[in-house]
Amino acid sequence: MATSYFSERASPASQDLLSPASPAVGTPSRGINALSTRITSVLSASYADLEIRDALETLDTRGVKNTAETRRQLRLDVQKEVIQCNGEVVKDFGQVAEQLKRIGTAISSLNKCCDEMRSHIAAANRETGPVLEEATSLMQQKKQIETKQQTLNAFSSHFLISEDEITVLTSTAEPVNEEFFQALTRVKKIHHDCQVLLGTEDQRLGLEVLERSSKQINAAYQKLYRWIQREFRTLDLENPQINASVRRSLRVLAERPTLFQNCLDSFAEARENILSDSFHAALTGHTSESQNLATKPIEFQAHDPLRYVGDMLAWAHSTTVSEREALEVLFISDGDEIKRSIQAGLESEPWLRDEGDEDVFDGRKALNQLVSRDITGVARLLRQRTEQVVQSHDDATLAYKISNLIGFYKGTFVKLLGADSEVLEVFDTLESSAMRQFRANMRDHVAAVQGDLAVAPADLSPPEFLEDALQMLRVLAKSYDTSVAATDSNEDGFHSVLAETLDPFMGGCENLGKSLQAPDSNIFALNCLMAAKTALTSYSFAKDRLSELEETISEHIAQLVEYQHQYLTYTSGLNTLLDALSDISDTADSLKTIPELNAFKPEALVGASQQLDEFLPSALIDAAENLKRLQNRTIVQNITEEAAERFCEDFEFVESKVIAADDLLYKEEEEEEEPVPTLRDLFPRTSGEIRVLLS
Missing domain, CATH: 1.10.287 (Helix Hairpins)
Incomplete structure (x- = not known):
């Protein structure tokens, strides 16, 4: 529409300018300037402006046609519409004003009603105030009377007993x-x-x-305390069904922590004496009342020291389990009730509470402590008898087995009584004592063996003292492996055993090997190391020591490989060629000097070739003969094969130098046309042939 509008606007103007009725050319310049100004303003207007675009869109929606009459009446029409809209707005605001007047009248009426109600409420408050004060006073008096009545009833029903x-x-x-x-x-x-x-x-x-x-x-508590003590003296713990009255009495007496602890102390003392007598009777067959038992005593039944100690530990363990099961009903089933009773007693007697004691009563802990105190006398007798057995025997293996056995039962008692039990100190002392005796016996044995060390065996096999030491080590390792120490402390517990039973003897073998020449020293060392490795291979807790042994074995194997390599190179005569080529580089000038070397002159090179041919048929057999006293044939084969591989690499090096020198000489011969014998003709063996012969 904008396009049509401007086209229609432009048409009349052009027609006016060109019509016969238009002014003559000689009209005044004022009209021309006004027209040009009008045209300039129209052309300079930006029809991309948003306001102009909105105005045009408005005209388009109104359906206005671009005519002269419409253009003249457009402004008037717009102003007329604006005036009409303003009139409608004024009319609407008049209606709003009438509504606001009616609302104001309603609000005034409500305010008047509220004032009247407020005056009535104030009058009612003045009239009911004294009545409320009187009612409040009566309620307070009633509450005081009820309190006095309750106090009287409580005194009558609770404060008098018959x-x-x-x-x-x-x-x-x-x-x-x-x-x-x-x-x-x-x-x-x-x-x-x-x-x-x-x-x-x-x-x-x-x-x-x-x-x-x-x-x-x-x-009442004193009566209950004395009654419990009498019951404890006649209480039969062999019967797991403990009297219910005793359990209830203990639960009630716990409200007096001092009396409760005294009862436990006296009970523990009585049980300690009873169990000590029972243990002595199980050992000797005689009780304190000079009665013989029907069962055979441990001292007469166990002739082996290890079995004797094991039977005593087994009896102590069995008795501890029975004691714990018999007393468990006192502290586990009624543990919470005893805890509440002790808590109540400490609240009534706060001076008995320890400052750092947060847990008032732990049933399992109290049970463990009581059982530990009950078997203290048994543990004391067990310590005396076990120390006598350990100190009266010079066998290091026996001392170590006893130490492992004690360690095994110590782990069992930890599960039964907890890690804080005082009885465990006895087991720690016994275990340490047995280990000290083991170390002392081992050192005496090592000192005796060191005096007999002379020379290595002629066949370079492990000496007899090492075989005895390894046999002892197997026994100790088996004992350690079957004990709980192997799972608890892993390898740490066995390091001390290795230090006492293996290291001194391996050191003696090392000293014997120093007096031997190569390769006998390495062969002897490998035989000893392999024997030690075989003894420890089946035990996972010795993996660190096995790693050390394997490293040492690898070192000696490397030395034997070097020895065999030297043997092959010297026996074959290849060492002379290698020494001669040590200063030769890969440059052409350096390679041309190879035929001038003494080792590569025709006579010397032919001799080296013949020596090599004589060496090759029996090379591996002769090399293996050097290691015939090495007991592990697999290692012998591996060492020989590795040495042969290095020999082949040396030969390939010599061969490459010979071929390179021949290539240079062949080029010069073609230029001079004078045939010269090549190094390959004098040294015909190839690396492929060498590998086949040494495979």
Whole structure:
């Protein structure tokens, strides 16, 4: 539409300019300037402006046609529409004003009603204030009366017990039965309820009741303490069904931690004496009452020292398990109730609590401690008998087996009694004592063997003292492997054994090898090292020492490979050629000097070739003969093959130099046309032939 509008606008103008009615050319210049100005303003206008585009789109939507009449009436029409819109807005705002007037009238009416209600409420508050104050006072008086009534009822029902109940509670002639515990529970409730009396105006009554109930409770606990001690002296732990009254009594007595601990101490002392007598009877067959047992005593049955110690440890372990199972019902099933009772006792007697003790009572810990104290006497006798066995024998293997056996049972007792048990100190002492005896016996044995060291055997086999040491090491390793120490401490526990049983003898073998010449020294060392490796191969806990042995074996194998290589090169005569070529480089000038070397002159080279031919048929057999006293034939074969491979590499080096020198000489012969015998003709063997003959 914009395009048509401007085209229509432009058409009349052009027609006016060219019509006959248009002014003459000689009209004044003023009209021409106005027209040009108008045209210039139209042409300079930017029709890409958004406002112009919006105006054109508005005209397009209104459906305005571009005519002269429309252009003249456009401004008037627009102004008329604006005036109409403004009139409608004014009319709408008039309606809003009328609504606001009605709302203002309603608000005024509501404010008036609120004022009237506020005045009525104020009058009601003035009239009901005294009534509320009187009701509040009456409620407080009622509450005070109810409190006094409750205090009176509590005193009547809780603060008085009969003489029969006092007799049951305090008299030692009366048994500890259900009536005793009911009376004690009631008196404790009275003691607790005394706090209510102390909160009243008459505190004297509360103090009197509190003092009387405290005396009754203390007398009841003393009666219960003495009764438990009598029961403990006659208690049969062989029967796992412990009297229910004893369990309940212990649970109640725990409210007095001091009395409870004294009972446990006396019980532990009695059980220690009983178990010590039982252990002595199991050893000797005689009890403290001079009665003979039906079973055969351990001292008469176990003639082997290791079995003797094992039987004693087994008896101690069995007794500990039985003791723990018998006492477990006291501390595990009722552990939480005992803990609550001790907690209550510590709250009533806070001076008994330790500052750093966070856990009031741990049933399993208390059980472990009590069982440990019960078997203390057994552990003491066990230590004496075991130390006598260890010190009375000079066999290092026996001492080590006993140490491992003690270590095994120590791990078992750790699982039974925990790592903090005092009994474990006895096992630590015994284990250390057995290991000290083992080291002392081993050092004596090493000192005796060192005096007999002379020379290595003629066949370079491991000496007899090393064979004996390895046999002992196998026994010790098997003992360590079957003990719990092998799984707990892995290799650390066996390092000390190796240091005592293997290292001194390997050092003796090393000293013997120093007096031998190569390759006998290396062969002797390998035979000894391989024997030690074979003894330790089947044990995973010796892998570090096996790695060390393998490194040492590799060193000696490398030395033997070097010896065999030297033997092959010298025997074959190849060393002369290698020495001659040591200063030859890969340059042409250097290679041309090879035929001038003494080792590569015709006579010398032909002699070297003949020596090589004589050497090759029996080279491997002769080389293997050097290692015939090495017991491991696989190592002999590997050493010989590696030396032969290095020999082949040396030969390939010589061959490459010979071929390179011949190539240079062949070129010069073609230029001079004078035939000269080549080095290859004098030294015809090839590296392929060498490898075939040495394979």
